[in-house]
Amino acid sequence: MQTINHTPALSSTTADRFLEPLSRFIIREFLHGDASLTPETPLLEWGVIDSMTIIDVIVFISEQLGVRVPDEEIRPDNFATLRALSRMLAALDDAARVRGAA
Amino acid sequence: MDFSWTDEQSTLHEQALEFARARLRGRDDDDDRSFARATWRALGDFGALGACLPRAHGGLGLDALTTARVVEGLGHGARELGLVFSACAHLLACAVPVAEHGSAQLQREVLPALASGEQIGANAITEAGAGSDVFSLRTTARRDGDDYVLDGAKSYVTNGPVADQLLVYASTNPAHGYLGISAFLVDARQAGVTRGEPFHKTGLGSSPICPVYLRDVRVPGYRRLGAEGGGAAIFQRSMAWERACLFAAFVGAMARDLELCLEHARGRQQFRKPIGRHQAVAHRLADMKLRLEGARLLLYRACWRLDRGELAALDISLAKLAVSEAAVQSGLDVIRLHGGLGYMSETGLDNGLRDALGSLIFSGTSEIQRDLIARGLGL
Numbered sequence: 173m174q175t176i177n178h179t180p181a182l183s184s185t186t187a188d189r190f191l192e193p194l195s196r197f198i199i200r201e202f203l204h205g206d207a208s209l210t211p212e213t214p215l216l217e218w219g220v221i222d223s224m225t226i227i228d229v230i231v232f233i234s235e236q237l238g239v240r241v242p243d244e245e246i247r248p249d250n251f252a253t254l255r256a257l258s259r260m261l262a263a264l265d266d267a268a269r270v271r272g273a274a
Numbered sequence: 275m276d277f278s279w280t281d282e283q284s285t286l287h288e289q290a291l292e293f294a295r296a297r298l299r300g301r302d303d304d305d306d307r308s309f310a311r312a313t314w315r316a317l318g319d320f321g322a323l324g325a326c327l328p329r330a331h332g333g334l335g336l337d338a339l340t341t342a343r344v345v346e347g348l349g350h351g352a353r354e355l356g357l358v359f360s361a362c363a364h365l366l367a368c369a370v371p372v373a374e375h376g377s378a379q380l381q382r383e384v385l386p387a388l389a390s391g392e393q394i395g396a397n398a399i400t401e402a403g404a405g406s407d408v409f410s411l412r413t414t415a416r417r418d419g420d421d422y423v424l425d426g427a428k429s430y431v432t433n434g435p436v437a438d439q440l441l442v443y444a445s446t447n448p449a450h451g452y453l454g455i456s457a458f459l460v461d462a463r464q465a466g467v468t469r470g471e472p473f474h475k476t477g478l479g480s481s482p483i484c485p486v487y488l489r490d491v492r493v494p495g496y497r498r499l500g501a502e503g504g505g506a507a508i509f510q511r512s513m514a515w516e517r518a519c520l521f522a523a524f525v526g527a528m529a530r531d532l533e534l535c536l537e538h539a540r541g542r543q544q545f546r547k548p549i550g551r552h553q554a555v556a557h558r559l560a561d562m563k564l565r566l567e568g569a570r571l572l573l574y575r576a577c578w579r580l581d582r583g584e585l586a587a588l589d590i591s592l593a594k595l596a597v598s599e600a601a602v603q604s605g606l607d608v609i610r611l612h613g614g615l616g617y618m619s620e621t622g623l624d625n626g627l628r629d630a631l632g633s634l635i636f637s638g639t640s641e642i643q644r645d646l647i648a649r650g651l652g653l
Contacts (some may be wrong), residue, residue: 191435216450223409248453
């Protein structure tokens with residue numbers, strides 16, 4: 173399994189650009205510093221996302237990453253793994269930028 | 275910052291107050307002792323049962339702030355809050371989720387009837403083992419072709435004894451936990467739906483409640499709200515509406531409590547002067563006013579945030595906690611300020627306290643609100 177490399181190597185323009193900050197946040201807040209998290213770790217099966225932690229994740233995404241997650245996007249396929257979450261955020265962020273530019 | 279109400283909001287509030295004073299007088303006015311159905315239909319005619327539903331589906335199309343102002347008027351004028359509570363549960367925890375997340379077919383099918391009061395909606399989530407830990411529910415929904423088959427038991431379903439439509443939360447994938455929950459609007463006449471004996475509550479007496487059992491209940495796929503696994507987010511959203519707007523009824527009740535107490539404090543004489551001239555009584559009334567206005571401001575700020583589409587979880591929890599705790603204190607103040615009279619149930623002066631006690635529990639207990647506030651503070 174690929175382990176996330178906490179370096180600036182992940183381009184801010186890629187679909188995975190939110191992987192690193194998300195990973196840092198989840199490791200720090202919910203995994204007590206255990207950095208064995210990978211982009212494909214099944215977050216739901218591992219119990220990382222529950223009724224309380226999801227609020228923290230949504231607030232972090234909104235306040236620190238500047239992306240608003242609509243209720244209809246809070247569904248298992250978007251939160252299944254870090255990669256899925258990151259790609260959902262990238263898509264939302266890209267859509268918001270397009271709207272802003274229009 | 276502008277704290278003034280629009281003419282429309284003021285008019286709707288006044289109309290709600292007048293309606294409630296005339297019609298929401300507790301169980302005494304209705305023939306049906308188990309549920310005030312005629313008054314319910316009158317609430318529908320008035321527009322309260324579809325206040326924030328889209329006009330296209332028979333609603334008034336009001337935002338959260340205006341809806342809360344209407345609900346405050348109802349709570350202020352009602353002698354007992356049970357039916358207002360039922361109306362808000364119907365609207366905010368059943369009809370609004372359908373309006374926001376239901377399929378077009380489902381919306382066409384049920385929203386006009388819910389808005390008019392022809393049908394009654396209920397929210398069925400709580401289970402014996404899933405109260406504050408609400409997403410640990412055990413009710414399941416199994417996919418079977420285009421349908422789902424639901425099995426489980428819901429413990430406290432407000433409007434359950436009279437509901438036509440039940441918004442049921444069930445697990446479609448237990449391995450996914452929080453994101454394994456889906457929402458379904460179940461026709462209460464569906465085979466396999468049964469209701470238990472109604473419970474008797476300490477307050478909110480005109481709002482019926484019972485357990486609901488689901489056994490091999492077949493639900494068509496178009497009656498699922500949102501995506502499979504999206505039920506928890508739908509529930510959280512409905513709780514945001516409920517905590518923001520339903521609790522306006524308790525703000526209204528506190529305003530009524532204060533009026534009652536002021537009238538008594540001005541009229542009753544002890545030691546050769548009105549009791550309101552005694553500092554201990556006057557300070558109690560000052561504290562009632564302070565709690566009322568503080569709770570009201572928090573509530574309307576939360577509604578304002580909700581309408582702006584902002585993350586309002588912290589504001590909503592602050593408002594819910596402030597209103598419910600203040601409402602209980604206000605109910606106690608009514609009894610203490612009226613002395614022996616307040617303790618006699620014949621006077622009905624205990625109604626406010628009885629109704630308010632439940633507000634500490636439903637829509638998330640005060641303890642859960644404090645947890646949410648603490649998380650909002652980054653703790």
